[in-house]
Amino acid sequence: QVQLVESGGGLVPPGGSLRLSCAASGFTFSRYAMSWYRQAPGKERELVARITNTPSDTYYVDSVKGRFTISRDNAKNTVYLQMNSLKPEDTALYYCKTNHYWGQGTQVTVSS
Numbered sequence: 001q002v003q004l005v006e007s008g009g010g011l012v013p014p015g016g017s018l019r020l021s022c023a024a025s026g027f028t029f030s031r032y033a034m035s036w037y038r039q040a041p042g043k044e045r046e047l048v049a050r051i052t053n054t055p056s057d058t059y060y061v062d063s064v065k066g067r068f069t070i071s072r073d074n075a076k077n078t079v080y081l082q083m084n085s086l087k088p089e090d091t092a093l094y095y096c097k098t099n100h101y102w103g104q105g106t107q108v109t110v111s112s
Contacts, residue, residue: 002026002101009094009106012086016110020081022096022103030054030074032099036081038092038108048094049081063089086110 008020020036033052039045049070050059058070069082079096088110096103 002098004096004098004101004103006094006096006103006106009108011109011111013112014087014110016086017082017084018086018108020083020094020096020106020108022079022081024077024079024096024098027098029077034070034072034079035097036070036079037095037097038090039095039105040089040092043092045095051079083108 003025005023006020008018010018012018031053033050035050036048037045038048046061048061048064049068051070051072054074056072060068067083067085070079072079083090090108091110092108093105094108095105
């Protein structure tokens, strides 16, 4: 069965960095686009970044452009989200998604 397992979340001060990972299994990873979503308390879930299968094109929501980078390693069946210059408003539960499958989420908290 399809499994998406996120990791890498945590507590960081404003301006800090984190790298999220999503390990995928149960499907042919290299054939599918992968996405990162986030949901902050009291807000709707939003698409943060998306990467297509090879050749890889990327999409970012405006609020993270220039700060976040999505990438994938098809040999490791893993998609990453490098997050730099983090802001308090980036605080959310971050989810990995492909097709209609979701991971369990990893919490990112940006606070001093």
